[in-house]
Amino acid sequence: MYFPYLRGKQFELLALKELVVNNKISNKVVPVIEPLKPSSTLANTLEVFVENELGVVVISNPSVGNFLLEYQKDDKEGFRTRYEELLDSSSILFGINLGNSEGLDRLNLKKFQDKIVTICTDTESIHLHSELIGSNAYYNLIKDNKEFSREITYNKVMLEDKFNLQKRNADYCKIPDELFSSDHIFYKSEGYLGFADYSITGSDYTEGGFAPYAIAIHIVYFDSNKKLRIKHFTSDSNDDYTDPAGKFYEAISKLVDCPELQNINTDGLNELRACFNKKKYPGLGSVKKMAIKHHLELMNTFLINEEN
Template identity: 75%
Template structure:
């Protein structure tokens, strides 16, 4: 199984919601959301999974954003009550980030003991897993290392950041194609129930965006050995932040004419190609949404084709 780990920004949530509504995800893919703030987009995304009887994880103690703090505001009372009702549904699994030990609610561990998912990627948090969780969790997301697998032995999912992030988008011009991951080929034989990553975003988190000098579109694809590679389609006129629409056309034209992608027809890739054909710039958030949709749909199709062992 594949557990894509996404922060609850608007376009990440919309990517998940649109995939579920269009029937492009199955039980082979269980997304993990680290909510950033209480919003209707978050609620509607979770409801879409509930209505389609698909599992999704929401982190109960997020380490980024202001979700827990904002939920306490008086004007969020309606959201809070609705959210608590949603959490009762069997489709919604409860995530505990053991790396963020200060915000762990022990009552949640007891209340949702039958549908816990833990995240433990800091060696200092391993004793906390033994103390609070033991063998109770449905899934345990850990780093692929003996330090973790020796002590967290049941229901293991390997969590690794596979996105090779650059400081500037223009830096991707020098690395147009590279290996992304082979975890989907080996996780089962290495004793894991599934694999997890941060999709084409990476684990680094930043609050807001800014006008970039370069626009880069990150698209994954399978090579002839079924390894997942990633292409970085980058604009050429990167000396200033003027004309983002023009920069997008430079980048998307490379995607539209890419030989390795010509036979791939995911929803996300089709939407990107339509932007090229219509000479339309949808905005950076939508571009990211389309790239995420492509990645998750591609992995879903792979896992279905691989059969029961996935």
């Protein structure tokens, strides 16, 4: 099973919603959402998972964003009612970030004890697993490291940041193609129930966005050995932040001509190709949404084919 860890930004949530609505992911893919704010997009996304009886993990004590603060405001009463009803569904698993002490003491662990998912990537928080959770977790997302696996020994899912983040988008020009991951090949033989990563966004979180000097499109694909590699399609005119549409066209032109992607037809990849054909610049958020959709659909297809 694959557990893509995504922050609850609008375009990440829309990527998940569209994948479910269009029947492009199955129970082989269980997204982990760290909500940033109590929005209708978040509620609508969770709702389609519930309606389609697909599993999704929601982090109850997010470490980024303002979810917990805004959640308590008077004008969020309607959201709270809807959200709490959704959390009661068997499709929604109760995620706990053991590395974030904020809100841990307020969690209703007893209520959700049969569907707890822990996230533990900090060695200093390993002790909290035995103190708070014991042997009750449905899944445990941990780093692939002996310090974690020695003490958290059951229902393990390896969580690693596979995205090689660069300081500037222009830096991807130097690494147009690189290995992304082989966890999907070896996770079972290494004693894990599943594998997890942060898709093509990486684990670093930044608030808001800015106009970049370069535009980079990150697309994963399988090589002949079934290892997952990633292509970085980067614009050429990167001296200033003017003409983002032109920069996008430079990057997308390289994507549509890439031989390794010619026979791949995921929704996300086809949406990017359509932008090229229509000479349409959809905006950076939509580009990221399409790349995430491509990654998750590709992994879903791989896992289904491996089982058959």
